[in-house]
Structure formats: structure tokens, C-alpha cells
Amino acid sequence: MSAMCFVMKCGGSTLAALPDSFFKDLKGLQDEAIIPVIVHGGGPAINDTLGKLGIETEFVGGLRKTNEAVLDVVEMVLAGQINKEIVRKIQLSGARALGLSGVDGKLIQAEPVANAHEVGLVGNVSHVNAELIQGVVKMGYMPVIAPIGLGADGGQRYNINADTAAGAVASHLGVERMIVVTDVPGIMKTVDGEKKVLPTVTVQEIDEMIASGEIYGGMIPKVRAAVQCIQGKVREVIIVNGAEPEVLSRVIKGAEIGTRIVK
Ligand SMILES: Nc1ncnc2c1ncn2[C@@H]1O[C@H](COP(=O)(O)OP(=O)(O)O)[C@@H](O)[C@H]1O
């Protein structure tokens, strides 16, 4: 592919707060033929809508317990509301974007997670239609992907954690870099009573921090997805705060921001 691609995961924790300058930054990158392939979450918005509809929701090990009723809401909010909101914001910045869910063109093929008996219709990614993403990029559009997967039979939908989906898209595309945009400035650790952002962490340090409880909650699927994709072609995964000015272009140009997860 002539354009240089990277995968960007954008978390639900930060989406609404992303400043206009974040989208201008995306436009600047597209102008330089550096194309973000965007995978987004939307956990808080899903919670809101489930709450309004009076549907109970619960997380087991960071994954939403998902039945067909919950899945209807997840798909509606992610592939409808959030996906289109991101596409609109990107287009308002003057850039070109195309929204897709993992269902479209069988973009994300999924299989049930190992603990499906506990979490229900939650999937892991078994295949990504990388040619479709490359085709969209060739046409000059930034793909914006909602993490709904389709079973091998093409009928069953699965709810996929957005960090997991982003890591799988990065692996299958063979990009060098994944940038995870969230609401904290990186992976933090308390050193001598002071909270500090770690500039780099290795897989071993991640394992230790999960075991000690220093990495918990929503950070766990991020680091797990990062560890999985850096086993392949992905060279580094960078966790950054979306509120930092021009964060994406600065990371791409090698600035030391956030936390880099390396082999
Ligand atoms: N060591 C850590 N450093 C920074 N944040 C952490 C750490 N461990 C857990 N977290 C939590 O992870 C959260 C980010 O995950 P999450 O809320 O799921 O974001 P997103 O919606 O972007 O996926 C942070 O707001 C923070 O509460």
C-alpha cells in the first residue's frame, strides 16, 4: 500500500471530550498520506442506553455480559450512534472517513471467547478482512470501525471489546504501530508516593503490574491487546491521552508522549 497506515483505538471514555484540534490533526495526517485506521469503543454510551431501556448490564473480567437484547443495544450504539458521530466529526475537519462495523463486508470474523458460559455473546477475533480496509484506504478514506464481529456462519453477531478488536486489526493489517487514545496520559505507576507515567513498559513489567494490581480495570484489555499484537509485525503500541494537543502527529513523528509498550 502506498499510504502509510497505523491503527488508532479510541475509547468511549474520551470520545465526547476529544477537542476539534484532534480531528484537525487527523486531517493533517491524511493530507500527508499517513492514514489512521480507527477502531472505536463506546462503553459509557452503551451503559447510558441500556440504563434508559432498563436492561441490566454487568462486566465479568472487563467484558460485558452479552445476550441478544444487550447485543441489539451494543450494535445500535456502536455501529449507529458512535460510529456516525466520529465519521461526522472527521468530515467536519475536512478529512474523508468511511464508517463500517465488523459485520460489513465480513470485516471482523469472530469466535466465542473461552468463557462464553460466563459472558455470553462476546467474541474474540478469528479473522480480519484486511483487503477491504486496504481498499477503503486506497479510495482515500479513513476507515472507522465499530467492534461487532460476525461468526463463521455469517449469521451470529458478537460483542468484541474495542481494545481487542483494534489489536487484531493491527495484527492482520501488519501495521508497525497502534496508538490507543484514552482518558489517562499513559500507564501510571506510583513511585516514592508519586504517580508517574511510565515512558516505556515491557511485556514482563506488564505481567508484574497486573499481578500487583497496579494495572486494573479498563487498562487490562488494552495491555493484553498490546502484548498480543507486538508478538507479530506491530513494533510498538502507544497509550496516550486524547486531550493532549496534536497527540497523534507528535507520536507519529517520534515525540516521547504517553507509554510505549515494546517487545
Ligand atoms: N496503571 C494504570 N495507569 C493508568 N490508568 C489505569 C491503570 N490501571 C487502570 N487504569 C484505568 O484504566 C482506565 C482506562 O480504561 P477505560 O476506562 O476502559 O478507557 P477506554 O474507554 O479509553 O477504553 C483509566 O481511566 C484508569 O482508571
Ligand SMILES: CC(=O)N[C@@H](CCC(=O)OP(=O)(O)O)C(=O)O
Ligand atoms: C465485550 C465488551 O465488553 N464490549 C464492549 C465494547 C465497547 C468497548 O470496548 O468500549 P470502550 O473501549 O469504551 O471500553 C462493551 O460492550 O462495552
